[in-house]
Amino acid sequence: ADELRFVKKHKHVPNALLILHSKELKQASDKGYINVYQQVEIDNTLTRLCDAMGKCERIKNTIFPTTYSMYIRFTLCLFLILLPFGLNDLIGWLQIPLVTTIGVAFFLIEKMAIHLQDPFESRPTDTPVTAISNNIEKNLMQMVNEYRDEFEEDRIQAAANEHHIEPLKNTYFVL
Secondary structure: OHHHHHHHHOOOHHHHHHHHHHHHHHHHHHOOOOOHHHHHHHHHHHHHHHHHHHHHHHHHHOOOOHHHHHHHHHHHHHHHHHHHHHHHHHHHHHHHHHHHHHHHHHHHHHHHHHHHOOOOOOOOOOOOHHHHHHHHHHHHHHHHHHHHHHHHHHHHHHHHHHHOOOOOOOOOOOO
């Protein structure tokens, strides 16, 4: 609950999560759950995670210049205006449906290009980041549970060995 409040009040959620990870790493180190080598490796992993996060944010926040889109639109309109003059002697009146079909196809391609400029806006045409994240989370939780189960079995076995009563041979009693 405190962690959730901390993340919600933080302006940059990924940094808040990294801060919480660092605190957990420090606590695990202080309590002796991990040794120095493990701490260094986990710290390196957090550093790589932070670097990857920065790269992803740069990709997400990169804005395509509006002049690029305007130039493409202008060139497309100019092409569609001049196309009938090039086709006039070749196909006659069939140029009307042909130019219309070509125009619609090119405008749809341009529309798709505009949508692909922003692949992280949760539209149907975007990269399914949420689905990918959910899959990664599911796999990590499965790994954590398998890790816990492995140690749980060891703990149960150790507890069973503690309470296991072995018969002692009484050297004084002979049958």
